[in-house]
Amino acid sequence: MAEGTRFEIHLPALRHNFQQIKKQLQNDTKILVVLKAFAYGSDATAIGRFLEKEGADYLGVAYVREGIALRNAGIQIPILVLHPQIHELSNLIAHQLEPCVYSWRILHALEKVLAVQKTKTYPIHLKFNTGLHRLGFSIDDRHTLLQHLKSSSAHVQGVLSHLAATEDPAERTFTLGQLEQFDLLKPVFGDHPIYHVLNTSGVFNYPEAHHDMVRCGIGLYGYGNQKEVSELLHPVGILKTVISQIHEVKVGDAVGYNRGFVADKPTRSATLPIGHADGIGRLYGKGKGAVVIHGHKVPILGNVCMDMIMVDVTNIDCQEGDEVILFGDTQTSAEEVAEHAQTISYELLTAISQRVPRVIVS
Numbered sequence: 001m002a003e004g005t006r007f008e009i010h011l012p013a014l015r016h017n018f019q020q021i022k023k024q025l026q027n028d029t030k031i032l033v034v035l036k037a038f039a040y041g042s043d044a045t046a047i048g049r050f051l052e053k054e055g056a057d058y059l060g061v062a063y064v065r066e067g068i069a070l071r072n073a074g075i076q077i078p079i080l081v082l083h084p085q086i087h088e089l090s091n092l093i094a095h096q097l098e099p100c101v102y103s104w105r106i107l108h109a110l111e112k113v114l115a116v117q118k119t120k121t122y123p124i125h126l127k128f129n130t131g132l133h134r135l136g137f138s139i140d141d142r143h144t145l146l147q148h149l150k151s152s153s154a155h156v157q158g159v160l161s162h163l164a165a166t167e168d169p170a171e172r173t174f175t176l177g178q179l180e181q182f183d184l185l186k187p188v189f190g191d192h193p194i195y196h197v198l199n200t201s202g203v204f205n206y207p208e209a210h211h212d213m214v215r216c217g218i219g220l221y222g223y224g225n226q227k228e229v230s231e232l233l234h235p236v237g238i239l240k241t242v243i244s245q246i247h248e249v250k251v252g253d254a255v256g257y258n259r260g261f262v263a264d265k266p267t268r269s270a271t272l273p274i275g276h277a278d279g280i281g282r283l284y285g286k287g288k289g290a291v292v293i294h295g296h297k298v299p300i301l302g303n304v305c306m307d308m309i310m311v312d313v314t315n316i317d318c319q320e321g322d323e324v325i326l327f328g329d330t331q332t333s334a335e336e337v338a339e340h341a342q343t344i345s346y347e348l349l350t351a352i353s354q355r356v357p358r359v360i361v362s
Contacts, residue, residue, distance in 0.1 A: 003359075005241040005274045007352055008328075009042045011050055011362045013234035017220050018054050020232050024203050029210045030057035032080060032196065034217030036066060041279075041349040042221065042237050043358040045073040051220075052077050060215055064088035067097040080125055080158070083135065089113045093122065098157060102127040102135040107154065114153040125158035126189070130181035130197075131174065132164045139181050142188045158194040158213070159185050167201035167225035175202075179209050201225050222328075223335050223345045230335065238328030239352065243270045243293070243320050246313065255310050260286055260302025267301075268314045272324055275307040279351035280326065283341045285309075290340075292325040292332050293318050 021031065033056040034040075039047040048059055048070050059079045061067045067079045068091060084092055084099040086109045092099055093113065101107050101124045114122055126145065129136030137145060149156060161182045165171035182197050195211040200219030202209065204226075218225065222235035247255075247269045255261040255269050272291070276282050280289065287299040291311055301310045311324075327337045327348070334345040341348075 003240075003242070005272075005278065006239075006357045006359045007042065008238045008240060008359045008361050009046060010234075010236055010238065011046075011360065013222060013236045014047065014050060014220060015054060017222055017233045017236065018051060018056070021200070021203060021214075021216050021219055022055075024207065025210055025214065028212075030194065030196075030213035032056075032058035032060045032213055032215040033220060034060040034215055035070065036060065036062035036082065036217070037350045038354070040217060040221045040346065041352040043360065044070060045075075046358070046360050047220075048075050049073060057213065060217075064092045064095075064097060067092070068095050071095045071097070090117070093117060093119065098123050098125060100125045100127045100135075100160065101154065102137065104137075104141075107148075107152075110154060111152055119153060121153055121155045123157035124154045125160055125194075126156055128159070128161045128182070128185060130161040130163075130178040132162050132178075134162065136161060139184055142185060146188050156189055156193045158196060159189050160196045160215075163197060163199065163202055166199060166205055175206065179206065182209075201229065204229050218346060221349065223333070230333070235328045235333060237334075237349065237352075239274075239326040239356075241272045241274045241324045241326065243313075243318060243322050243324060244273050244308075245271045246318075246320055247271070254302070256285075256302030257305060258303060261310075266314075267312060269301055269310045270298075270313045270318065270324075272309050272311060273307065274326065274356075275305045275309055277306045278353045278356050279348070280304055280309060281341070281351065283343075284337075288340050289337060290332070292329065293322060295331065297332065 033051045035044040035048050038044050052075055062083050064081050067081050080098050082100045089110055090113055127136040163178050194213050196213035198214045200216050203214050222233045224230040249263045249267040249269050251263055253263050282304045285300055285304040289300045290297045296316045298311045301312050327334045334348050338345045338348040
């Protein structure tokens with residue numbers, strides 16, 4: 001009898017992906033492992049501890065509270081906070097997290113906190129906007145920033161930017177333009193800071209721009225945004241559940257809320273204990289999504305409920321209690337499932353609710 005709904009985190013697959021990414025790099029290029037959003041919906045603590053032992057140089061999170069959780073788990077390597085908020089800066093310093101400083105406002109706020117705490121020098125990473133227009137100083141601010149920082153308690157540990165479309169060959173000219181902008185920074189800030197600009201797709205597509213460090217998120221979890229990259233990687237997370245009940249649905253009978261499916265032929269429907277509160281959104285209903293049972297793909301019937309989905313098992317041999325795979329094995333990747341609903345693997349992975357148990361498979 002299979003266990004209930006769970007998200008299995010396979011550490012051997014994580015090790016494989018980490019090594020595949022490392023293979024692309026020079027020996028002295030550092031790797032920052034991105035653990036934001038519960039490590040892309042998996043388990044940030046387990047993955048952070050594991051990759052610290054595997055040789056990751058940095059961890060990256062979006063917010064200070066995510067970094068504090070990692071510190072509280074005993075992780076000691078540097079942690080970069082990519083989007084710190086002003087009200088969190090005291091906590092950031094207390095837990096020795098390194099802030100990504102992306103505006104004059106956040107820089108001045110940090111300097112005030114450092115002055116109050118009488119901290120003489122503190123490492124920061126300066127973020128520049130090279131075309132994504134999300135966070136970052138203007139490249140035109142580089143000389144003014146350099147002058148300001150000569151008398152600041154903030155010490156430039158790193159210099160970074162974020163690229164918009166490294167996975168898209170049609171945007172190669174734009175990406176090369178972003179990289180040219182980024183190259184204007186080193187003559188100003190010198191050789192000491194860690195320069196980092198590439199994500200997973202960038203590692204594979206722009207080897208000339210690896211600089212001192214790369215930042216890898218989705219690739220570590222098994223997805224590369226391009227078929228040829230994804231083929232080198234192994235999905236780390238497998239979302240599984242079980243069959244709770246099987247119904248024989250007669251012609252004209254309906255399944256689920258709002259009679260989302262009405263049988264036009266005798267149908268066997270299996271009910272699964274997972275729904276939109278667990279991260280399988282309503283947009284996967286009415287056949288847009290499918291699950292795998294005993295190696296067969298079967299479509300979702302009718303509307304996704306909060307805690308359940310129903311699937312069509314008319315043509316397969318299965319029974320109550322049998323295991324069901326939603327995504328993550330060789331037959332159904334998160335990329336493929338997301339594509340059917342016109343979204344991306346990132347959204348599917350990070351949507352997995354925290355009520356779904358994470359099971360570490362080592």
